[in-house]
Amino acid sequence: MDAPWHAIAATGELGDNAMRAFEIDGERLLLVYADGDYFVVDEMCSHEDYSLALGCIKGRRVKCSLHGSYFDLASGAALDEPADTPIRTYPVRVADGKVWTRLD
Numbered sequence: 001m002d003a004p005w006h007a008i009a010a011t012g013e014l015g016d017n018a019m020r021a022f023e024i025d026g027e028r029l030l031l032v033y034a035d036g037d038y039f040v041v042d043e044m045c046s047h048e049d050y051s052l053a054l055g056c057i058k059g060r061r062v063k064c065s066l067h068g069s070y071f072d073l074a075s076g077a078a079l080d081e082p083a084d085t086p087i088r089t090y091p092v093r094v095a096d097g098k099v100w101t102r103l104d
């Protein structure tokens with residue numbers, strides 16, 4: 001059975017290049033609105049235990065502010081050292097004026 005969808009924000013709640021950390025079932029996640037799309041990824045950097053919510057958005061990438069690695073918001077790929085492990089990405093849909101995600 002598929003995991004349930006969770007409403008995590010109202011559409012329009014986040015401005016462009018904005019992000020917000022949240023939790024579902026103890027999982028620390030990050031909602032990002034960038035380049036006209038919503039993305040949900042792991043909140044914590046894969047390099048060390050540091051919140052990507054403290055970083056910044058550049059196009060469709062999030063930059064970790066501790067050591068400067070970039071991650072692709074769509075694929076989760078680590079684009080620069082020192083991080084060499086992707087972060088997880090989660091499905092997103094927009095419906096009924098809300099942004100939804102689920103833990104697959």
Ligand code: FES
Pocket residue numbers: 045046047048049050064065066067068069082083
């Ligand atoms: S903790 Fe994110 S790049 Fe090092």
